[in-house]
Amino acid sequence: MTTPVKRILQIFWSLLLLGVIIFFAYVPAFVDRQFNILLDMKAPVLPDSVRAFHSSLRAADMHNDILLWGRDLTEQHDYGHTDLPRLHAGNVRLQVFSAVTKTPSGINYQSNSDETDQITLLMIAERAPVKAWYSLTERALYQADRLKETAAAFPGQLTVISDRKSLTAFLNDSSPGKIAGLLAIEGMHALDGRLENLEVLDKAGYRMIGLAHFFDNAFSGSAHGVKKYGLTELGKQAFHEMEKRHILIDLAHASPRAIEDALELATRPLVVSHTGVRTTCNSPRNLSDDQLRRIAATGGLIGIGFWEGAVCDSDVESVVDAMMHAVEIAGIDHVALGSDWDGATQEELSADRLPWLTAALLNRGMSKDDVRKIMGENLIRLLLATLPE
């Protein structure tokens, strides 16, 4: 080889190596920072009595996507909405952590096919196991492992609960600053089209599974899919199997027909982990009054989101508007927090700002007992009643 060619090759390999280093070292954090925006907001002045009341709550939230981004849970960040220090600062005792396994590019609320996927590159950049590069079930297992590994390494900060016994033990444990995590999944495509994988995910500790995410899958249509069909035959089988296994069925993102099918089949409480209500924010992913009423009638729970797509703004008053309406229609025992923290959302209410929501609910005249229910007790009660022994 002539010297100039050698030299050019040397430069080429060096640049490639540099690219690889940058890719693995910076891409996950860069993507995380781009997608999960903490909006500036002027901090309200909270009376000490409100802060003290908030500290007396057991706050619990139904939906957080942080596991997707590879973010270090144990350190406080200046972007996104959560990490263990900020959850602790907001007095969150219980957090549902949801695994996201596939999202189409050009993602929107109207119509998405399943042909593209943005998560593969993120899995590679996060150095997830090779199996997680192509299997959606493996991606869910990888995200569950991230939570479990953090809990094992920092037992004073985090515990993963998966049954009544572990939840009860956690509630009786008075260690301050410890947070309980429950595993959930966004969309049944995480089963890779195979009903058998339900057992795999059950064994991994998953206790809440959404029928669909942004596209129609082999089990259910999505509110944002192309065809938006209801439950398929396979979906109906999976529905019964999830009820049998005491896995909560989440209707967030499900098509109206799938919600209808679920309401018809349900013999156990149904949940909507993160949503808005059509009366205050008319969006294809939000619930009608009729749906609110019927989901509540299953003994279920509706988690109200904190982001613009759910409440048509991201300020705390819009969140309260949606909550007040949900309470009016579904009843006070059926409304909860469904933040969608770190779900590629822009939000003002990060976990550490949760006392602002408590203050806003009290300002609207809601009683302390009712605020307690919405902020966490409803979710804790539902889990104590529905988790496996």
Ligand SMILES: [Zn+2]
């Ligand atoms: Zn979602």
